[in-house]
Amino acid sequence: MSVETKAPVVVLVRPQLGENIGKAARAMLNFGLTEMRLVAPRDGWPNPAAGPAASGADVVLERAQVFETTAEAVADCANVYATTVRKRGVTKEVVTPEQAAQEVATQPGRSAFLFGPERSGLETADVALARKILTVPINPEFGSLNLAQAVILCAYEWSKRQALVQPTVEDILPPAPQEELEGLIIQMEEALDQRGYFRPAARAEASRLTMRNVLTRPGWNHLEVRTMRGIMRYLVKPPRQSDS
Template sequence: MTTQTAPKHPVIILVEPQMAENIGMAARAMANFGLSEMRLVSPRNGWPKKGAHSAASGATHVLENAKLYDTAREAVADLNFVFATTARERGQMKRVFGPEPAMQETHSRIGEGQGVGILFGRERTGLENDEVSLADAIITFPVDAKFSSLNLAQAVLLVSYEWNKRVVGEALPFGGERRSPPALREQVLSFFEYLEEELEAVNFYPPDKKPSMTRNMRDMLHRLEMTEQDVRTLRGAIRALAEGRRLRKP
């Protein structure tokens, strides 16, 4: 393969997938994290499969552009480096990667112009040893040893997620930043005084405990690091309660 034609992303290769839903969900996982090239090796009962598109939940471009191959060997023939995913040790002298370092390796190789593919096996039995032997290295997952079997689409999701982290980092699509600036100390202290006046009006404080209760309440509210909007909202709520009490008073 020449550097001009090498894919700019890892190629996801599903070997003899059985269930249409798994193929569709794998396509969805790929699209979630910026992957688009899927190769299918002898899907059971042919291709296309009924139900795959609905399971893809909009990632139909991945399915519509999927390429079909008769054997895993044919599916990896134009690639420079291949990973095989497996949950169990195969007795083959290959480097073993977790998904994160595997995608670091992938990112580096693709940057050099290499084509990189990742083989995923059958839902029930995984890859055969001869198929694993086609690969340069193995990807396995740090799962519970008592239940190590991953769903096909889940395995694709884990690898796709780690790839996307290498490309775009871990920036989230939105944050929880404040939409109102922090309240000025004058606003906070004025609110405290208003609150304490209203509590005094309903005899909230035992006579001998008012100083300590006031300090504790102020400390509690300080820990909220209130914004200007917080202060306005709390002040308005207390005003509504106080006015309602006065209206109900005979």
């Protein structure tokens, strides 16, 4: 099954504000989800308040399908998750967004995430359609997650599992070869030696080691070593007498 068909469907059950539908669409598309279904949106559909709030995620809104009941909206889905902010008194397995994302990516059949109305959340009849409960672990003393935030956390976790989200490939430069670093260390040692830094002789060895450790730790790349060598050349010059 391709990645495309493994992507979960986002089902907004009886959403109230068009603005929140738009924000949910934006949250979805940020993390590559495009299939939104709406169950009996309070103010009908399309809703003119949705578009501006979607900030460009119009494709999600344009393709959104509308259903009269939650059961119809998930009729083709094998794995339905009912999202709740707090655990409810139902005897179903409760998973985190992370666990759900893992399951969605690996289990056969289409998956759907159900999100309830902004004010009240899913009703018992909606939750009854779900195989599992999806709960975002939240601060027990302050749980105040809005619809779009709940959607974005689920979409984000899903996208983390996807191949399209390569961890950012880093083209940062490797540390400079040791001989370049050595050049900097020798340059600095010579300058310091000429200025009495390594006196008295009894502590010279320890001072040299300390200095070497400080300069080795950074893992500077060759550009950075070159910058430091340039800085060194200037530091040992006498200061200018005037600013002219």
